Structure formats: structure tokens, C-alpha cells
Amino acid sequence: MPYVRQTSHLDRVRDLIAGRVVNPGADIARLASSYRRALDDYRLDPASTTGPRILTGAELRAVQQSEENFLRSTGQCLPQLHAMVREAGYCVILANAHGVTIDYAVDADQRKEFKKAGLYPGSCWSEDEEGTCGIASVLLDQEAITVHKTDHFRAAFTGLTCSAAPIFSPHGDLIGVLDASALNSPDARDSQRLVNQLVRQSATLIEDGFFLKSYGHCCILLAHRNRHFVEVQPEMLIAVDEHGHIVAANRCARHFIGGMDTLPRPVGEVLEVRAERLFDARAGHKLLSLRVAGSS
Structure with a gap:
């Protein structure tokens, strides 16, 4: 060389x-x-x-x-x-x-x-x-x-x-x-x-x-800032346990969504959605439009 x-x-x-x-x-x-x-x-x-x-x-x-x-x-x-x-x-x-x-x-x-x-x-x-x-x-x-x-x-x-x-x-x-x-x-x-x-x-x-x-045992929320890319190239991954608590988030999710520094947290404290609705959407393979809790 x-x-x-x-x-x-x-x-x-x-x-x-x-x-x-x-x-x-x-x-x-x-x-x-x-x-x-x-x-x-x-x-x-x-x-x-x-x-x-x-x-x-x-x-x-x-x-x-x-x-x-x-x-x-x-x-x-x-x-x-x-x-x-x-x-x-x-x-x-x-x-x-x-x-x-x-x-x-x-x-x-x-x-x-x-x-x-x-x-x-x-x-x-x-x-x-x-x-x-x-x-x-x-x-x-x-x-x-x-x-x-x-x-x-x-x-x-x-x-x-x-x-x-x-x-x-x-x-x-x-x-x-x-x-x-x-x-x-x-x-x-x-x-x-x-x-x-x-x-x-x-x-x-x-x-x-x-x-x-690492979190295959949890409900994994796949998200993207553009809804058209959610299914083909999700950029944010959020793991929600059976109790409806966010237990982990990937780097992109931690960067764009506040409140990820201290986990676990109830999903409703971070996102404007009830855990039950997430689980229902998962079962039906549906897309959800989500907002960060407290955002305008």
C-alpha cells in the first residue's frame, strides 16, 4: 500500500x-x-x-x-x-x-x-x-x-x-x-x-x-413525517409495551419527538393518541395520523 x-x-x-x-x-x-x-x-x-x-x-x-x-x-x-x-x-x-x-x-x-x-x-x-x-x-x-x-x-x-x-x-x-x-x-x-x-x-x-x-416483543410504531413514505421507508421507530408505555425510540424519533429522554412513559404523554387506538390500528394494519403531545 x-x-x-x-x-x-x-x-x-x-x-x-x-x-x-x-x-x-x-x-x-x-x-x-x-x-x-x-x-x-x-x-x-x-x-x-x-x-x-x-x-x-x-x-x-x-x-x-x-x-x-x-x-x-x-x-x-x-x-x-x-x-x-x-x-x-x-x-x-x-x-x-x-x-x-x-x-x-x-x-x-x-x-x-x-x-x-x-x-x-x-x-x-x-x-x-x-x-x-x-x-x-x-x-x-x-x-x-x-x-x-x-x-x-x-x-x-x-x-x-x-x-x-x-x-x-x-x-x-x-x-x-x-x-x-x-x-x-x-x-x-x-x-x-x-x-x-x-x-x-x-x-x-x-x-x-x-x-x-431488541424490541420484537413490543408493538413497534413505524412513523415518517411524510405519510406516503411510512410503509416503504419508515424513519422513526417507537417501541410500545403491552401496558401502553413507550419503552424505546430510535435516534430519528428521539430527535424529532420530545419527551424521549426519560423512558418508559405512557404513550399519551408523548403522542396525542390512546394506546388502545394504536393496538387496534396494529391489529387492522391501519395508518394513523399522529401529533406530538402539546404541539400546536
């Missing part, structure tokens, strides 16, 4: 920390904070050209077993995302909340090249081990990012471009990171905008899949 000269990369890291911007368009504040932690807290070497730590087969199996529910929730999201970006030379990887790659999708004839770069199951991408990279940045800041080529802290990864997005549990805890990475891509950062958006969308699909598996 191509990478820049160690001395040149070290100068880039120092310049960015010092405020001499050398990566136009990058999220400079996030990169600078991560660079400082990598240097000062973790004592990492930006000139290093070694790959990431790789778990043994037994260690990886143990991690995957502990993440079984999460892995099952991904469905076809990884291969579907890969199908959209494979022609541009990307692989897709899924990491857990500790930065360990637990699943991936890659073309068979490119597997060896991605493995050389550490992009395969068992690789460890936490900030304290590898410094600034897509997965580590999302784990720390819990926001999507594209870490493009020389944005990476280690010289070993300056040929890579990585777009990563967080995956949250129904209660807002970070449970993983979805990432699309390429070994060779255009130098222009704008070339990664579409991939970044596709990764974000796919991460949300995995998040909602995990929600549905």
Missing part, C-alpha cells in the same frame, strides 16, 4: 497541531485533538509504517460471539453497501465499540491487498493503538467522518481513505462503527462525499435492524 515519506508526514502532523492548516476541507479541530492525544497521551509514532494489531483466530471468535446479536442485526447491509462502492475499489468493514473489526465485505480478488492494509476481521483500530483513523474518530466523537489519506496519524495509512459512521443502541449508546475504505482513491476530498453519505445511511439501517430485534 503506498504511503507518504515518514518525515513528510511527521511535518504534516506537527503543522496541523500548530494551526498551520495543511489539509484544506478536513475537520481540522477533530484531527488536531486526535493528533495531540496520539502524541501526548498514547506516545504513538506518526512515522510508523506497521499495520494494526490483529487478534488471533480464537480471540476474534470470542469477540464475534459476544457481538452475536449485533452481527445478526446487520442483515444484508454490509454486502448491499459494498455492492454500491465496490467498483470504486472499496471494502466495507464493521467494528464493535472497542474498534475491533468483526465483519467485512470485500471482493475475493482484492482480499489479499486489503489484508496487507489491516482491513479485515480481527484488526484493531482504537485511537490508543493506531491514532487518528476513521473508526477511532467515530468511537471518540460519535459523529461520522471521512479521514482522507494524510489525515491519518500513522504514515502506514496515508494511502487509505476511510468514511465511517456510528451505530447506536435503542438507548443511545454507541455499539459499533460502519466504515468504507479504499486503498487508492482520488486526492480530492470531495470525491468521498457520496461514499460518506452512503455509509451514514447504511449505519442507520443497521441501527434500526438492531432496534427491531
